[in-house]
Amino acid sequence: MAFTLHGLAVSPGIAIGHAHLISHALLEVNHYHVAEKYIPEELDRLDDALATVQGELVGLKAAATSGLGHTEVGAFIDLQMMMLADPMLVDAARKLVEERRCNAEWALVQQMEHLVEQFDQIEDPYLRERKADVVQVIERLVKVLLGHPGHLPAKRRDGLGTIIVAHDLSPADTIGFRDHNIAGFVTDVGGPTSHTAIVARNLAIPAVVGLQHIRHLLEDDELVIIDGTRGVVIIDPDPTIVEEYRLRRAELELERSKLHRIKDTHSATLDGEEVFLHANIEGPKDIGQVRAANADGVGLYRTEFLFIGRDTLPDEEEQYEAYKAVLKAMGSKPVTIRTFDVGADKALKHQPSRIEPNPALGLRAIRFSLSEPKMFLTQLRALLRASVHGKLRIMVPMLAHAKEIDQTLGLVDRARAELRAEGAKFDERVEIGAMIEVPAAALSLGMFVRRVSFMSIGTNDLIQYTLAIDRSDDAVVHLYDPLHPAVLKLIAGTIQAGVRYGLPVAVCGEMAGDPAYTLLLLGMGLRHFSMHPSNILGIKQQVLRADVGELAPKVQRILRMDEPAKVRDAVLRLGGGVI
Structure with missing residues (x-):
């Protein structure tokens, strides 16, 4: 008898196949x-x-x-x-x-x-x-x-693929599946940033995670449908349901093939509003995907990946080479590099660990960088030196106080002075921007616009801090709501402040790469989106179909709503996708 389970949708698409249980x-x-x-x-x-x-x-x-x-x-x-x-x-x-x-x-x-x-x-x-x-x-x-590493079944006669069902999957596991007809992934654990999610998105394989005990609810070879867009898994579906999902899968595949036709199309709305679609990256290795999507630039380069999992900090030269590689590869397109966004709670090997009562509210991001001025100065010097190779913008995470901005700008000035004294070349006009990730920042934007050149909203953290929700905690993940009225007011207020003061504002959190929210953000006035490269063409399609003149008044009405259910219904009526 068919039954349905709901998990976290982490890689879109429809998969139909037979379950293969991976032992734990x-x-x-x-x-x-x-x-x-x-x-x-x-x-x-x-x-x-x-x-x-x-x-x-x-x-x-x-x-x-x-x-x-x-x-x-x-x-x-x-x-x-x-x-x-x-x-x-x-x-x-x-x-x-x-x-x-x-x-x-x-x-x-x-x-x-x-x-x-x-x-x-x-x-x-x-x-x-x-x-x-x-x-x-x-x-x-x-x-x-x-003595039992496990083996995958041979290719099936009915033409259906294999649905991998596991407690969790590693990247090594997924590569080991490459010679098999893998249709989808389903796991007990995981979240939007888990390995299964990241690898599934890269390989364009539908996946649903966080299903708790799915390995105990089905048997090997049982027929399974995965809806990786809605986060739904159907076990032992009847033939009518299978046929319905076959048709839906065919429609999705047709839409996906059409997306490549718009890769070189200028990103603008029907009423002529230009929209910039940037990519989030972790290092030079991601540039191939950025080019494949023809992104307008890099909106978020996460530099912490240079620092994690090593015995010593990367020196100035190593950082310089990493930053230079991306800037040169992007040519005249802008590259926004975020300064070190890791905290003392993240147990870097070269430093003594600190036990904090609440790491989420402790010494992290810019707070940590300012507490380690030598380390921070090394990064700033490397960034400035790399600036001669492209169009660099430096972004500072988790700012909440004016003194944090002033201290950061003071260290930037010191790095510039040192490089001038050494005769090193750098771009004197490098822009410094602020990430808006905590409600305190979103509610006191005046002190930011007087000090920085641009702002970028990190919606992942902003939602978590506004709602006091850890989105990786299975017990409360259902309360993580990007459409909560408080969250929308903070995002809209930040965008509108940027328009008022003439400062570019971007969104670089997961909302930027989700088509369900594109029309809402456009109606708020957002013109700079930054996302995983694989999401860019889907968002571009939404932009090309949008009319901001029609969206803006509708979105203003949504922002006056205070009931989450009504907000959700109104956003659905805007169109854009499944929420």
Whole structure:
């Protein structure tokens, strides 16, 4: 009998196929005592498993970067290879085997749980979900130790693909599926920034995550439909439902093929309003996707990926080269680079960890950078030096106080003075902008517009701080609502302040890349969007169909509403997509 489950929609599209359950090896680990004379053999067993997994990852990395061309996936595999080499992981497990005379599987799981506890203290959703790397690399080791790495079924005679059903998936897992007819991914855990979500979007494979116990609710080979746009999974559907979704999938595929025709079309509304569509990136490796979408520039370059998962900070020269590569690749198009957006709660290896009562409200983003002026000055010098290679804009995250802006601008002036004294070239006109991510900033914009050259709304954090919601917490994720009247008023107020004072305002959070919100944001006055490169053409299509003159009065009426249900209905009537 058919039944439906609802999860988090993280990669759009329709998939129809047969379920293939991936075992959760960590649930099968038993604890047993190892006699002292057999300890060397147990350690050899652990070392053999380590060598096997390292070999697998090397092969998968080659497939990711050459056969498939997905460098972002390759970067995730690099991260897991780094973890295998980290003394905090395998070496610590070896020590447990020796000291407690336990089996290798149990030792690995104990160390994994210790590290996961540390990751749980991290506030940033993306970085906190990197604990999945630890879990996934340990599970890979455990599967080798248990002797059942698992295999995918051969191609099916009925022509339907395979729906991968798992507790969680790693990038290495997904690359291993490349020679199989994979139709979609479904997992118990995960969120919008989980590996499954990121890889599924890159590979254009429908995915729904956060379904809790789906692995226990279906059987191998059972027919499954995934609606990755609505976050719906249908198990054992009847033929009429299957046919309905076949037709819907065909319509989506036709729409997707049409999108490529507008890649070089100028982005403007029906009534002539020019709209700029920029890309969010994590480094030079993403430039290929930016070019493929013909983005108008880079609206958010996350520099923290230069800093995380390493024993030492990147020096000025390494940072300079990374920034220069992106600026040169983008030519005359603007590149907005965000300064270091990681906090002391994120346990950088080269610095002593701090225990904070509430990391979400602690020393993070610009607060952390200002507390480490030497580190911050190094980054600012590298940024300014790179500015001669393109059109650079520097963006500062999580500003809330005038003194934070003034201190930042003071350090920028100091970096400029040092470079002048050294005879180094840089662009004296580099613009400094502010990210509006906390309600305090959105409600006191006067102090920003007097000090900065542009603003960018980080809707992910703004929504979380406004509603006191952690969107990666399954228990409260249903309360994370971009259409809450308070959130919309803060976004609209920021956009309108930019128009009033002549400052460009962008949105670089997830709302910018979701077609369901494009018309709403255009009606608010937004003209600068920044998103994952894969979303740009879908948003451009919405822009080309929009008439701002008609949208603006409708959106003003929406902003006067104070009932979330009425807001949602009104936004749906604007058109744009599924909310």
